[in-house]
Amino acid sequence: MLIYGLINSTVLALMALGFNLTFGISGVANFAYGAIYVIAGFLTWTLINHLHLPYFLSAFSTIILIGIFGALIYRYIITRIRGLIISEVIATFGISIVILEFLRYVGFIGFKYSLPPFIEGSVELMGAYVDIQRLIIIGFVIFLIIALYLFTHYTRIGRAFRGIAQEEHTSLSLGINPEWIASLSMGLGSSLGALAAIVILPLGTITVDGGYDVLINALSVCIVGGLGSTFGVIIASFIIGYAQTITATYLAAHWTMIVSLAAILLILVIKPSGLLGHQKELEERV
């Protein structure tokens, strides 16, 4: 249970990192995130199976293309409604539905869509067999957290990201273009979603409906952890991940779907800004 709880937690963290990054910097809750995750899976599958590109080239191309796609969504749709929170939510959710239903319409239905694991096989850990792909996910999450930390603290663009996240108007006075940085953050968030898809989807199959599940998981982790807080996302992933595993082990598997939703409800009642969220915290105190 310990091992699989850990794996479940890291899967949730990986799903949520991209969503959280975009929100933390641009303030846009990207409800198209689940659809972007799914389209990344299908794109990689198509590149491998129809263009016969090597796996890692397909994966790399997908991450780049999806990043550009995300940035374009921001540049041509979100920019026009930026700051109007309800409009942003409606627009991104609308994009999500368009993407997912389009995929369904063109025939991405069924079980044949699957990505190959990086390494086949399983190993025994603490008496339980675990497939190597799941261990790779843990490695990826650790790598991503370190990489994101280094990126946001030691690169020019990364510091601009933080600047916009902290105080947009002051950043503007320092020559940072908030629209450009927000576009980049949406692109990077989408690329992270694509990366999550490429690492997680080899565990199963790519399905259109999976987009809605990914969105719910990412949202619940971000809301519980505190929107915009990477550390909060990690803590929330562990809380929800282990809660799901314990529920499946000691209660019943069908209750696991309620865990994320119950966690959202609970945190909204107790601390609406999330465990480590700073936004609205002052308002809460008032």
Added chain:
Amino acid sequence: MKRFIVFLFVVSALTFFTSSAMAQQYITLGVPTSLKLIEGYEGHKAAQLAVEEINAKGGVKVGTEKRLLKIEALDIRDGEPGVPVSEALLGIEKLILDKKIYAAVVGNFRSEALLAAMDIYSKYKVINIGTIAMTPKFQEKVLSDKEKYKYSFRNCLDSKYLAGYIQSMMRFINKEFGYNKVYIATQDVLWATATGSLMEKWFKENGWQVAGFDKYPVGATDFSAGLLKAKSAGVQVIMPVFDMPTSGILVKQWKSMKIPAFMAGFISPLMGSKAWKTFGKDIDGLMNVVFEIGYFPIKAHPPSVKFSEAYVKRWKEDIQSGHGAAPAYDTVYVLANAIEKAGTLDPDKVVKAIQETDMMGVVGRIKFDNGHQLIFGDNPKNAAVGAVMQWQNGKMAVVWPPSIASDKIVKPEWMK
């Protein structure tokens, strides 16, 4: 000028009568189903194949004249999430009124849509032979008013027969290996949990120990908790009942976690050759209940070989679903034979001929019971047949029933 007008009139009249005659010579069969879902997609193609074969021989003999068959398909989407039953019913009515279909084949996915559609078919006296929806309430409804619902037939497995086949498989495993400890894992949808509950009761009444019964939400991608529970309880058989695309993960985890138990039940996405292409050796050893034989060649039943080869030749792909395609093919022949026997297109007379059907089909011998349900058994010479197949090194090996079995059950390598 006068001559020209007369010429025009003659040409128009000839065109009109010729096209009317052409239209009249076809008997139109409707295929109202979810065409994007695998059972609907393949059922449509199988029915089309049968129509083309019959037409190649000159068509169906109605009395003294031969009439060609034609298919009119409509995607009523009733198997897709969120589509209301009313939309499916509108589609069926559109086929009846606009396309003037004589009969409907393949039909509804969802049982509630099927039950509602029976009233429409009855209203317009349209013969319908379904090959997908599986509720036993179908027979109950036919028997509740035999005159009103006589136009409805089902030429595929129903959920009672499915439970019977799973029970036979478990009896067989118990007999061969002495196993009697089971863990049940089902998808959290009505038909699957109902099958699981039925089986749980049966296991308990037949001396089996049920170590757990978990229902997984649709879209679940991690089954490790249940599998670990099963392993620590020392179960010998895991009985899955799923039709969602992500259910293949259960089998992958069963293998990667080396759970020392048979995986034997029903996982719809792992029925056809593409499952092996998608999941490869991860599904080796899985035992799956085949709803109706015939979708892959079984040497012991030659019609299945003939049908499978014809399907691949016509559509350049093999059948992936263990449910619906072979019965859809048979259905067209059932209908054609009944029309020929009745010697007329009068639906009441054709219905009587269908009730008396006794023919060899791809799924085995085709006969209907009083509730217009196809009769199933364990020998294709006597009845339609379901089967148990096991993935053995990429081969779909039939391990039960003995009348058509080609191989013995093989334990997964980590159980040996």
